[in-house]
Amino acid sequence: GRLFAARLPAFGFAVHHLTGAAPAPGAAVRADLETLENELLRARFDARGDLASLYDKRRGRELLAAPVRLELFDDRSAKYPAWEIRWEDLARGPRASFGRLEWREVVERGPVRAALEIRRSAAGSRLIERWSLAAGAAGDRLECAVTLDWRTPATLLKSVYRFAGACPEATYDTGIGAIRRPVSSAGLYEVPAHHWAALDDPATGAGLAILSDVKSGWDHPDSSTLRLTWIHSPKASFKWRHQRTQDFGRHRFRIALAPFAGDPVEAGVPTLADRFVHPVLAFPLEPAHASGPPEPRRERYELLSMEGNGALVQALKPADDREGVVLRFRNPSSRPAVVRVRSVDPAASGAITAATVLDGCERPRPSNGGGGGDALLPIASDGSIQVGVAPGGLATVGVDFAGSTAVGLIPRAPRCEALSLSGSSCLSAARGERAGRGGFDGRGRSFPRECVPERIEDATVPFDLAHTSGGATGVLLPRGEEVQIPGGFAELWLLAAAVGGELEAAFRLDGDSLAPVRLRVPDWRAPLFVESRYRPRLAGGSLFDEVVRRVPVAFATPFLRDRRGCDLVAEPGLLFALRVPLRGSRRVRLPDEPRLRLVAATLAAAGARPLREGTPLLR
Structure with missing residues (x-):
């Protein structure tokens, strides 16, 4: 699709009408296989595909003293492998770099943005870097979107930025302010920073900020170098052997490099990082039907x-x-x-x-x-x-x-009505309380009662949970029951999950007169954000695509409760929103599936959908 520069208000939205291909203005950004350039910055890439130069055109300064490298370090922690990065491994230096270039291509040529995509591999892992420069106000930083398929054992992966200046102290983002720390030593080396770290040369006033949306471990090995930890897959002992594949899988994240002058906080690096970490979100609007009268809609x-x-x-x-x-x-x-x-x-x-x-x-x-x-x-x-x-x-x-802040924006939720379910299982348990009726999963495990609200206001439809409060038996284990649907509703939404593994459930409409609606129901303890997984039993290890979860997560708790009422720390629980289109039917026969848990049901008068970036907004 064609990119355009959108002008937006703060804390609000603007509607832009795309009416056709407009004449392209003069190119504000330029790209070839070795260079990305706009009115503020010029980036040059070497034969290995590494960023070799970043030139600040406003101040006439080169920011890099050496190409940005991805370096692989031995990662030999045996005592605390999940948590520990050893000073000895960093002091020894990298054993190799992520250097095998496989392919590069200019994938965007402006005028709003230009992008260069670089693919490389090393030690069984594959990497795609998409470097981009924008025109206008967004062109004050060089961005890189990273997709990394990682399966290299006993390895620490760091990106290394060598600044063209001397900075005895690096500045790190603390989330509220910033802190300066000296060059790394055996007593203080791997340190946290939320979304940025920076080097500034007191002699020249030049500075280089590294922005990161999710990676947060840094070190400052010498006065001109910053390193950001991308991956930590330790060589663990037999006791902790399950941690040897830590960080294996697919990673997606973004980084950026930006010049500044003077102190990073006073120069506005926190504001720049906020803009980078929280980009503008875009949603297509559904056009008004030509047959109906025009509906007023706020444009800004x-x-x-x-x-x-x-x-x-x-x-x-x-x-x-x-x-x-x-x-x-x-x-x-x-x-x-x-x-x-x-x-x-x-x-x-x-x-x-x-x-x-x-x-x-x-x-x-x-x-x-x-x-x-x-x-x-x-x-x-x-x-x-x-x-x-x-x-x-x-x-x-x-x-x-004085008025309502809801302004009837986009979206307008459909008319909804709770549908009563009569169940025999419990949803939650209090701390120290034994789970009744076998708990949620039949084995005594439940959601923590203090985390369960009486009503869930999901981005799709609301769900009423009042019938499950106080440990009441309100969760239905369906055995083929028939549910009567009142007139005027288009969809049945269910708050549900499977226990004992993902399953497929068939909902039959008006007996068997219509084709059944078949839905995949994820397990209530399924990983929340896993995109890929590592199979260590396959020869050499193998990455495979996990099912991209298309069932909206409607509710989640960070821990569960066992049969004795004790907390199961770091074991999250999930409930999902299942959509059953009614197709005009007035009866729905539920599946005969005792591993399915139906917690709540909501009827929607019109088509409802989850609100996610890139999905159409409802008017």
């Missing part, structure tokens, strides 16, 4: 406008227990920050009527005046509020509006 919306330097928005979310929204700010700098917040379109969402100072748990803070009540921020004559954030601190504010 901006909830709030914010002015001020230093503080960043950590969260913007609906309030849990009242109307309005919750705003959380962070200040990564060493100076106090002040942010002015106002409603952009009072006619749509209403003017700000109250701003309550909240604590980290989003509870109102008491007033300092001594008269009781909640701490409130004053509202200025122009309708704005002013929020102060301490250096390296957080501030949370609840904002109420």
Whole structure:
């Protein structure tokens, strides 16, 4: 598809109409097999496919002293293999580099973005790097989308960035602020950073920031080098042999390199990292039907406008227990920050009527005046509020509006109605309580009761769980029951999971007059994000594609509870949203499948679908 540069408001959305191929402007980005270039940066790749040069055109500076390499280190931890990276392995240096170039191709040529794709392999693993440069404001960084199929044992994989300058201390992102650390030593070498780390040369003022969306382990072996850990697959002892295949499988993540001048925090690297880690999301809209009357639709919306330097928005979310929204700010700098917040379109969402100072748990803070009540921020004559954030601190504010912030955006959920299910199994158990009726899985394991709400507001349809509260037996193990469907509904949605492994369930409509609806139901303890898996029993090991989960996860808990009421730590539990199209039928016969667990049911009057990037929004 054709790319275009979209202009978007903050904290809102804009609708863009694609009417056909427009004349392409002059190329703002240029690409060939060795170079990516825009008005701000020029990247050059060597014969091995490594990034050999990154030139900052605004400041006239080369940022790299040597090509960016992927280096393979011995990873010999035997005592704590899952957690430990040994200083001895890093001090010994890499045993090899990820150097075998197999293929490269220019896959995008602008004018909005240019991209070069490079494929290589080493020691049984394969790598695809997609380097890209954008035009305009997004062109201030060189990005790389990485797809790595990893199956190299006893190996630590690091990307190595050698800066064209000297920096005795590297700067690391702490999530709220930043911390400077010296060159690595035996006592402090592998350190964490949330989304960025940076080197800056005090003598020249030049700086290089490395941004990362998910990888977070770094080291600083000398004054001009930063290394980011990509993979940790240790050579474990026999006791911990199951950890030898740790990190085996398919990995997808993104990194970026960006120049700056001066101190990284004051130069705006935290803001740059936020933009990189949280990119704009795009959704296609369903066009209005030509036969019907035009339906009014908002083309542009901006909830709030914010002015001020230093503080960043950590969260913007609906309030849990009242109307309005919750705003959380962070200040990564060493100076106090002040942010002015106002409603952009009072006619749509209403003017700000109250701003309550909240604590980290989003509870109102008491007033300092001594008269009781909640701490409130004053509202200025122009309708704005002013929020102060301490250096390296957080501030949370609840904002109420005169109108609704829901503005009837896109999507509008269909009319839904809960359908009663009568079950004989328990969904949850309290801590220290023995699971009744064999628990959720029939073997005593259940969801932790304190984590189960009375209602799930999923992105697809809501589910009512009140009938399972307090350990009540509300989970149905279907044995071919027939469910009567009232008129006016198009879909039946089920909150369900399988126990004892994934299964296929057949739902029969109006007896056998219509073809059955067959659905795959994942196991309630299935891995949540596994895309590929390693089969160690096959000769040499083999990667194979896992089923990409197309069943929406509607509910998840990070741990379970056993038959004695004890926590099963790091054993997550899942429930899934199953969609049964009714096709006009008024009766649904459930499967005769005792391994299936039906927790709740919801009827939807129109087609509902999960809200995911790239899927159409409902008007």
